[in-house]
Amino acid sequence: MSEKIVLYYFNGRGKMESIRWLLAAAGVHFEEVNLTKREQYEKLLNDGALMFQQVPLVEIDGMQLVQTKAIMNYIAGKYNLNGKDxxxxxxxxxxxxxxxxxxxxxxxxxxxxxxxxxxxxxxxxxxxxxxxxxxxxxxxxxxxxxxxxxxxxxxxxxxxxxxxxxxxxxxxxxxxxxxxxxxxxxxxxPTINKFLQPGSQRKPQPDDVYVKTVMEVLNF
The missing domain is CATH 1.20.1050.10 (Glutathione S-transferase Yfyf (Class Pi); Chain A, domain 2)
Incomplete structure (x- = not known):
């Protein structure tokens, strides 16, 4: 598994956006794989990457992390965003x-x-x-x-x-x-300011395209 940080989600905010914010605030580079087709989601399922058959999925430190709260707790701990005691x-x-x-x-x-x-x-x-x-x-x-x-x-x-x-x-x-x-x-x-600039990985408000993609990929 790559040592890069890779986020697997839709090209929109949803549950992944707070994860993007934490990584950006910590000044950490990450890559994204946008799920646009059902086949991508099924491949993640078949590969055993989704413990509970749900995204978000984050590849970090040789692990495949799921469950939003667990992911954010790990990132916060790793990058000193969880307090001193x-x-x-x-x-x-x-x-x-x-x-x-x-x-x-x-x-x-x-x-x-x-x-x-x-x-x-x-x-x-x-x-x-x-x-x-x-x-x-x-x-x-x-x-x-x-x-x-x-x-x-x-x-x-x-x-x-x-x-x-x-x-x-x-x-x-x-x-x-x-x-x-x-x-x-x-x-x-500086890190927050950079994330707020045009062209960053911060996502815009969700639109009909985002909704349609989510529904199709998850087969709702």
Missing amino acids: LKERVMIEMYSEGLCDCMEMIMMLVFKKAQEKETQLGVIKGKVTSRYFPVYEKALSGSQYLVGSQLSRADVHLMEATLMLEELFPTILSTFPNLKAFQDRMRSL
Whole structure:
């Protein structure tokens, strides 16, 4: 197996995007294999690469890793994005899990019908402004990072989530000044800034082509 880091997924955000963000924030080069045909997926299955018959799949350090949380935990540990001790790590994981829950709601929007999507948008905005953002706004009061004195995976996930939410609700940070200031600081980090530039491996908002590809490859 190659020593390169290779990501196997669709040419879109989905569950792989947070993995791309972590690698990019760590300044790590990675390659991608975009699944566009059912045959590619079946080959991964037949080769035994997908433990639970699901993607994302990441080849790293001679391993074939599946399950998004396991992949992100490994990357965070390998590239020093998981805090300095066990207490910091559990706080990072709590913040990260909340953000993953939040982003999963957004991920599923593209697969919903128009009327369901409008209803869900209202649900998302309500939960974000009353349940999620107040937690991160408080954590960033007088602090540069969510946990401890260095960048962690929780900070990277928060940056990704705030940008995704601004795509849906452009003024959503207007009543969260600490989050807005945090976002500005994150933009100034060289690796993050590079990932935000045109031509990077950051994916755009999902469209009908992405949905059609996912449905065809997974045979839904």
